[in-house]
Amino acid sequence: MSWLDLPAGTGFGPENLPFGVFSTPGTAPRTGVAIGDSVLDLAAATADPVHATGSLNAFMAQGPQAWAALRQQLTRWFTDQRHRGSVEPHLMPRADVTMHLPVEVADYVDFYSSETHAANLGRMFRPDSEPLTPNWKHLPIGYHGRAGTVQVSGTPVVRPAGQRRAPTDEAPTFGPSQRLDIEAEVGFVVGTPSALGTRVPVEDFADHVFGVCLVNDWSARDLQAWEYVPLGPFLGKSFLTSVSPWVVPLAALESARVAPPARDPQPLPYLDDGAHPWGLDITLEVRLNGELISCPPFRELYWTAAQQLAHMTVNGASLRTGDLFASGTVSGPARDQRGSFIELSWGGKEPLPLADGSTRTFLQDGDVVSISATAPGPDGTRISFGEVTGRVEPTP
Template structure:
């Protein structure tokens, strides 16, 4: 139990203790830990310069033993009443601070790890063929994204422009995307780097990955459909990827680790995990305040450890601040689909909002919020905060209109 005030049902009980970067009182951004409705300013409490920096990167690069030492120390500070007189003056209301991007992204990779999402898209785009491509059950499919457009939660998302080709038209046209979508995902934040040329074995995941964030990988489906053959996503994905302000440490998710769905055929040896685990995390997608989906991460086919092992098996190195995301999280039910292309079946089946309006894809002014909860120790649940974003109109230069 903590002596700090934590409202019932808070995302941030003492079993969580996620890290974020904040600013307040005109001071430069620095690192804090969430507890209840407050944020603990770590630098003055711990007398550690690493927490006075504007990103988590330096701390992330100190490694797992250090991560555990700091977590244990902060837990002690917030549970032992003897520390209260020293710690309490450095607890700031979250409502009074500005949150920032929690880490500087080194590289960004996005996977395609949900069998339900991949199957749905296969049925939409290849209705007369097998929905899954022949390689899908053999390896975690992914693509390299654009680290420079990974943005903090709350950053407005400008509707992208690009080439799109309608089915009955002979040539593509240039203009704003008309099928702007979301993708509800989890992202995994790398702390410890690895050496170029040396794969990271599947059982070394926790030595390298510090924690988890919520991700909304905004997607222009019409641009993506025209460009993705033969080399995959490019401009339809690279314009914005939003990340939540809180990084949930893996150590906070021990109670959420569950057995993932069975994999057939058996993966190749480098993807076989002696301690295979998935995560029992339920996301919630809200559009303009209305809940439209609750995707379950526990249904994901490829595990986080398998994604990391595959990402490095060719000798690709990890860097502190690398982010790799799960791809859209979807379950078997319509109410569990983590993208609008699935919820509306590519626009053919509009879905209803509680205010009586309907949607297929995003309209200008729409606001999207993604939240998540997971079981934690001591019988409580923890939250991830939210990743949010609103759609701004396209900024179309008339000189490039096609």
């Protein structure tokens, strides 16, 4: 229970306490914690300069003991009436603040860990072959993205231009992407770094990952299709990746932990997470111009974030505070569980019908896409991740 007058069914109760970076008119960005419909100005409430840097990085670098200590302190502040007089003056309406990118992104890696998504794309593009590539069930496939174009929710999505070659074209042409897409994903933010040349085993996942956010890895499918052989995604992905402004602490998700799907074949020992399962029961909701079009189930991902982290560092690659790695598109077996338009419209062959009578294959200028998510919390509560939103703007 909390002394705050929290909205019924809020996903931002004292069980959650997500961190973000906010500002108000005339003030510098600083760390805040969401509670109900309010934001706690953590820099003012604690007088700790680590929360006045305009980024979560300095605090995340302090490590798990500091994260746990502050979470315990915040829980006491919001649940014990005796703290009301000192805490309440530092609360302000969330509707009155401007949110900023919560972390300085050091490196960005995107995975490809939904079996349904990978199989759907395999059936579209390799109809005469096995849907999954031979390596898919042996390792978490991923690519290294562009950290500098990771931006906070609400950043305009300027339609990218580039080379594309349709199957009927004799040569590539240049122009705005005609197949602009989304990828509904979940992201994991690294707080504690690791040394170059060392590995992070699956059991050390929670010692390094601070929290979880939502990711929309906008994708220009026509640019991607022409460029990706033989080295993989490049300009079709690097123009913008949007993240939600609130980072939910990993500690808030204990009640959401579930066993991942059964794996066959058995993963190699460094990917064996049988004693440390980190499946998460997160349900995403994808909306186009306000209409709910999909509910991808994160709990069905074949490879967990702990396995992704272990694989990402097994060759000795180091972690840095602020590293962001994302799950890849989250898709379930039903049509209304697909996390991308290339799946929802089956490569453009089956347009998605909308409530107003229109259809979509890929995104049009002016379209607004919002991805939100919730997970189970303790004692029947829900944990909200907020949302990540973007509006498509025409190519300049």
